[in-house]
Amino acid sequence: MGGRERIERAYRRHHEQSRSEGFVFCGPDRAPLFRDWIGGPGLRVLDLGCRDGALADVYLEGNTVVGVDADRAALARAAERGIETLWADLEEPLPFEDGSFDVVVAGEVLEHLRLPERALAEVSRVLRPGGLLVGSVPNCFRLKTRLRFLFGRPPESDPTLLHMFGPAATSRLLEPFDEVEVRCIAGRLVRLSGRLFANDIAFRARKPALGSRPARSPRHGAFRRSRTRVVVLLLAAMTVLFLVFAVLPEELHDWPYNVF
Numbered sequence: 001m002g003g004r005e006r007i008e009r010a011y012r013r014h015h016e017q018s019r020s021e022g023f024v025f026c027g028p029d030r031a032p033l034f035r036d037w038i039g040g041p042g043l044r045v046l047d048l049g050c051r052d053g054a055l056a057d058v059y060l061e062g063n064t065v066v067g068v069d070a071d072r073a074a075l076a077r078a079a080e081r082g083i084e085t086l087w088a089d090l091e092e093p094l095p096f097e098d099g100s101f102d103v104v105v106a107g108e109v110l111e112h113l114r115l116p117e118r119a120l121a122e123v124s125r126v127l128r129p130g131g132l133l134v135g136s137v138p139n140c141f142r143l144k145t146r147l148r149f150l151f152g153r154p155p156e157s158d159p160t161l162l163h164m165f166g167p168a169a170t171s172r173l174l175e176p177f178d179e180v181e182v183r184c185i186a187g188r189l190v191r192l193s194g195r196l197f198a199n200d201i202a203f204r205a206r207k208p209a210l211g212s213r214p215a216r217s218p219r220h221g222a223f224r225r226s227r228t229r230v231v232v233l234l235l236a237a238m239t240v241l242f243l244v245f246a247v248l249p250e251e252l253h254d255w256p257y258n259v260f
Contacts, residue, residue, distance in 0.1 A: 003089070008071055015074070024054050025138070026200040027054075033185065034055065037132070039059075042062065043063045046126060049090065050074075056105070060082060067085050094125070098126065099127065102128060103134060106136075114162060120133075133204065133205045136202045139167070141164065141195070142198060177206060178209075186199040
């Protein structure tokens with residue numbers, strides 16, 4: 001069994017155990033945001049880690065979507081949706097010509113790769129000048145995961161997770177791109193502090209046009225000190241409730257939309 005087959009088996013086992021067919025992590029927040037950011041029609045879109053194409057459904061109409069994944073069974077379901085599919089290992093160079101896509105989607109992918117910086121370099125290569133990168137990573141430093149770590153539990157339970165990102169680390173990863181936007185999403189208290197309460201971090205950025213130099217990524221608004229002080233005061237009054245939800249999140253039947 002080769003390396004690609006071993007990766008396929010690991011991801012398929014994980015998906016079968018914890019992800020139902022058609023599942024989209026933070027879908028009610030991520031799906032409409034991705035649809036608005038990607039736009040169309042007439043765009044050539046590369047979807048990295050597309051799985052069964054459930055998320056791509058929202059930006060498929062009017063666009064040509066090429067989906068890449070390590071799981072051939074999931075790719076077969078994606079093909080049924082009208083997505084062009086390719087079985088590949090995202091740790092390897094992408095088998096596409098330079099500048100061949102208008103948009104590249106990397107939703108919940110970078111945290112699973114050994115070298116996400118190298119993967120983004122490949123994304124930049126296959127994007128046309130001025131092309132758009134749209135993606136997301138889980139917010140691994142939200143309050144819930146911090147409390148889990150404090151009580152001796154693994155902060156994340158996904159065995160395929162290799163990197164833990166927060167808003168600042170996500171911004172640093174995107175520094176080679178222009179027009180970077182990092183947005184904390186999916187959580188009931190995100191308005192108080194995205195850094196502490198968001199389940200997911202969505203981002204978009206553009207490949208610099210020919211002859212231009214990428215602008216430095218701005219610091220994310222969630223780090224404003226005044227907002228952090230307000231959140232700390234609020235947490236003092238809600239500590240007991242937060243601890244209960246952090247220790248027993250599985251008892252809440254609206255996962256991942258619990259209080260964190």
